[in-house]
Amino acid sequence: EDKVVQSPLSLVVHEGDTVTLNCSYEVTNFRSLLWYKQEKKAPTFLFMLTSSGIEKKSGRLSSILDKKELFSILNITATQTGDSAVYLCAYSGNTGKLIFGQGTTLQVKP
Amino acid sequence: GAVVSQHPSRVICKSGTSVKIECRSLDFQATTMFWYRQFPKQSLMLMATSNEGSKATYEQGVEKDKFLINHASLTLSTLTVTSAHPEDSSFYICSAPGQGGPYEQYFGPGTRLTVT
Numbered sequence A: 001e002d003k004v005v006q007s008p009l010s011l012v013v014h015e016g017d018t019v020t021l022n023c024s025y026e027v028t029n030f031r032s033l034l035w036y037k038q039e040k041k042a043p044t045f046l047f048m049l050t051s052s053g054i055e056k057k058s059g060r061l062s063s064i065l066d067k068k069e070l071f072s073i074l075n076i077t078a079t080q081t082g083d084s085a086v087y088l089c090a091y092s093g094n095t096g097k098l099i100f101g102q103g104t105t106l107q108v109k110p
Numbered sequence B: 001g002a003v004v005s006q007h008p009s010r011v012i013c014k015s016g017t018s019v020k021i022e023c024r025s026l027d028f029q030a031t032t033m034f035w036y037r038q039f040p041k042q043s044l045m046l047m048a049t050s051n052e053g054s055k056a057t058y059e060q061g062v063e064k065d066k067f068l069i070n071h072a073s074l075t076l077s078t079l080t081v082t083s084a085h086p087e088d089s090s091f092y093i094c095s096a097p098g099q100g101g102p103y104e105q106y107f108g109p110g111t112r113l114t115v116t
Helices: none
Strands: A003-007 A010-014 A019-026 A032-038 A044-049 A056-058 A061-066 A071-076 A085-092 A098-100 A104-109 B004-007 B010-013 B019-025 B032-038 B045-051 B067-073 B076-081 B090-098 B101-107 B111-115
Touching: A003 A085, A003 A098, A010 A019, A019 A032, A019 A085, A019 A104, A032 A071, A044 A056, A044 A061, A044 A071, A044 B101, A071 A085, A098 B045, B004 B090, B010 B019, B019 B032, B019 B090, B019 B111, B032 B067, B032 B076, B045 B067, B045 B076, B076 B090
Parallel strands: A010 A104, B010 B111
Antiparallel strands: A003 A019, A019 A071, A032 A044, A032 A085, A056 A061, A061 A071, A085 A098, A085 A104, B004 B019, B019 B076, B032 B045, B032 B090, B067 B076, B090 B101, B090 B111
């Protein structure tokens, strides 16, 4: 059965800290891995990763995929209180449906 | 970017009644849409794949007679929770693949269902 596992499940940091969120997967027919940020409503898209070793970057957020070791990380540098959210990792196979991990709840304290 | 809407955003219903949730792609056509359910403090769980013009494909453990899905047009999919019970209370989210292909998903804003 396809599986996506995120760690840690929750994290509390202070503003300015750097955090690394982990996502490992065991899936068949891997096509891409996606990261989302979810606050109160539906998830908002952050990154889609398809190739190993190529870092994707957007402002203070970056992500990379390791297809050999079957994991991805999401880094957030210089965290702000607005980064507080649930971060979801999902994989997409041939059909396009998404299988999500449990999510990491990040709380950034002032 | 592509926009997906859901209606209603919140609904409260009594046990035993049925509730219909609509998911619309506003500026693009979607032959496929996905329905997810999210319980408090949990992740999104895929319930079913909605296919325009054909039957939905349900994930293991999801009762198709309880969660009726109809994909009547290229821009509309509906999820009907039949004979709702309090344990059906959840956040229901739909998504549709965007122009970039099936790996690019646009999510609706979600529907909060509370069954009393």
